[in-house]
Amino acid sequence: MRFLFRRIAFYAVTAWAAITMNFLIPRLMPGSPENTVLSRFQGQVSQEQIDAVKAQLGVSDAGILSQYGTYWKDLLSGDLGLSVSYFPGEVSEVIGQGVWWTVVLIGVATAISFVLGTLLGVLAAWKRGSRLDALLPLTTFLSAVPYFWIALVALSVFGVELGLFPLTGGYRPELEVGWSGEFISSALSHSVLPALTIIVSSIAGWLLGMRNMMLTTISEDYVLVAEAKGLRTRRVMLGYAARNALLPNISGFAMSLGFIVSGSIVTETVFSYPGIGFLLYNAVLNNDYPLMQGIFLIITLMVLFANFVVDLCYVVLDPRIRQEA
Incomplete structure (x- = not known):
């Protein structure tokens, strides 16, 4: 339990630091959100209109500490402000509309590539010298190819x-977004190419990483002892070798899950897919600081949560950590 308490304290401090940086960085950037909104209107803009837009966007002339307190108050109440590029839409609503597209597409594709790559890496290492080794040049080539090119x-x-x-x-x-058969069929057909792109470009990393760790683990004494006991090949391969070789891949998978919320910006931009990555791209183009701030916040918290889940998995998979805990 001490291990988990230490990790929880670490992530709490890290989350506070990340949220504080998320508050400071947009305020240190040049320009202002109200000028971006007012630039859409032709003609002279009165001071009353400027003040009204600043009030709607939550822009304050108060001191930085006062703004920081207000930021935490709004954050705890779920208020992320108004989006500039989707004005007067709220940031939370804009993100909510795009996050599920990204979670379903990027999440499922990442999980598929992780499972396939890990299993192929286990088999390629266990049966080294077989025909599976022919996958290595191809996977190495795919891992070197630029993502957008695929x-x-x-x-x-x-x-x-x-x-x-x-x-x-x-x-x-x-079509209207809903659970109709026509909409689901259309959404699936639009997601095939982006999903295949993600799987093809990322499976190589999982395969190579797992194969290298398996080759190291296979030579360990406990694997040799398990084989000497006459245990079944599948049990030795999965229960002894793969279980211990899997730990680094789990860390990488957790990081991938954390960045699912940001989406694959390149893929979503190329395919104009309505996910968080495409929203972030549009937010940068339109100087939409509130939306960028909201997306960065969610990315940060998801990465921290994913790493905490990895720590829990380590406790389950690695008995040495359980002894320490």
Whole structure:
């Protein structure tokens, strides 16, 4: 329990520091959100209009400590302010509309690539010298290929030349978002190419990492003793070798899960997919500081939460940590 208490205290301090930096950075950047909103209006803008927009956006001329206190008060109540690029929409609503698209697409694709890559890495290491070794040059090549290039090739081949899948968007624009069969079918067809791009470009890293760790673990004494006892090959491979070799991959997977909320910005931008990554791209283009601030906050908290889940997994998988705890 001491181990978990130490980790909880560490993540609490880290979360406070991240939230504080999230408060300070937008206020240190050049420009202001009210000027971005007012630039859309033609003609001269009165001081009353400027003050009204500043009040709506939550821009204050108070001292930095007073603003910091107000920021924490609004944050604890779930108020992330108003979005500039989607004005007068609230940041929480804008993020809520995009987060599920990203979680479903990036989350499922990342989980599939992790499982496939890890299993192939286990088999490639256990059966080294077999035909599975032929995957290594291909996976090494794919891991070196730029992410956006795979997306553009997939669009060109399967979208333009063959016409098998839609080119952009998350669903047909004439459809209403809901649980109708037509909408679900359209959403699935729009997600195939982005998902395949993520799987193809990321599976190589999981495979190579797991194979290298398995090769190290296989030579350990406890694996040799398990084989000498005459245990079944599957039990030795999965229960002894793979279980211990899996720990570094779990850390990488947790980091990937944390960054799911930010989305794969490149993929969502190339395919114009309506996720958090595409929202962040538009927020940067439009100097939408409140929206960027909200997205960065969610990314930070999700990364910390994912790492905490990894610590829990380590307690379950590694008996040495349980003894320490």
